[in-house]
Amino acid sequence: MNIVILQGRTGKKAELRTFDNGSLATFSVATNEGYYDQNKQWVDKTEWHNVVVRDSLAKRVAEWPGGIEVLVEGKLKTREYEKADKQKVKTTEIIARSVKPFGIPKPETHGAKQEEAEVSGEGPEVSDDLPF
Numbered sequence: 001m002n003i004v005i006l007q008g009r010t011g012k013k014a015e016l017r018t019f020d021n022g023s024l025a026t027f028s029v030a031t032n033e034g035y036y037d038q039n040k041q042w043v044d045k046t047e048w049h050n051v052v053v054r055d056s057l058a059k060r061v062a063e064w065p066g067g068i069e070v071l072v073e074g075k076l077k078t079r080e081y082e083k084a085d086k087q088k089v090k091t092t093e094i095i096a097r098s099v100k101p102f103g104i105p106k107p108e109t110h111g112a113k114q115e116e117a118e119v120s121g122e123g124p125e126v127s128d129d130l131p132f
Contacts, residue, residue: 003008003075004073004075005074005124006029006031006049006071006072006073007031007069007072008069008072009069010028010066010067010069011030011066013027013064013065014026014027014053014066016060021053023055023056023058024052024053024058024063025058025059026051026053027060027066028049028050029122030047031046031049032044032045033108036067048092049094050091051074051096052095053085053096057098061099064101068101068102070101072094072099073098073099073101074095074098075094076093076095077092077093078091078092079093
């Protein structure tokens with residue numbers, strides 16, 4: 001099963017690109033963890049993850065500022081491409097199914113109940129009723 005769940009802070013604001021068959025946004029998420037080294041000194045380690053979102057989710061995420069805390073759920077995908085200088089590059093990305101921001105005010109809906117800030121992309125729902 002290919003499922004990824006990350007909680008971290010975004011880098012720059014998401015970059016939105018629009019194509020004939022839909023929209024795509026990319027952004028990075030930093031996760032932090034730490035450990036004690038041999039000298040018993042605390043060492044922070046930051047890992048950066050590339051995230052890709054599509055269509056309505058891409059448009060929504062592109063509206064958010066950079067530097068916010070998010071919860072990302074999706075799957076890993078590795079792809080190869082060739083740069084202009086013919087150099088091959090291999091990269092692994094998270095194809096997000098949902099992204100939930102923390103600390104962004106929820107929009108007002110004409111005096112009614114505020115809408116949820118969580119945004120989900122198209123795709124199958126993941127059941128909590130797993131057979132294992």
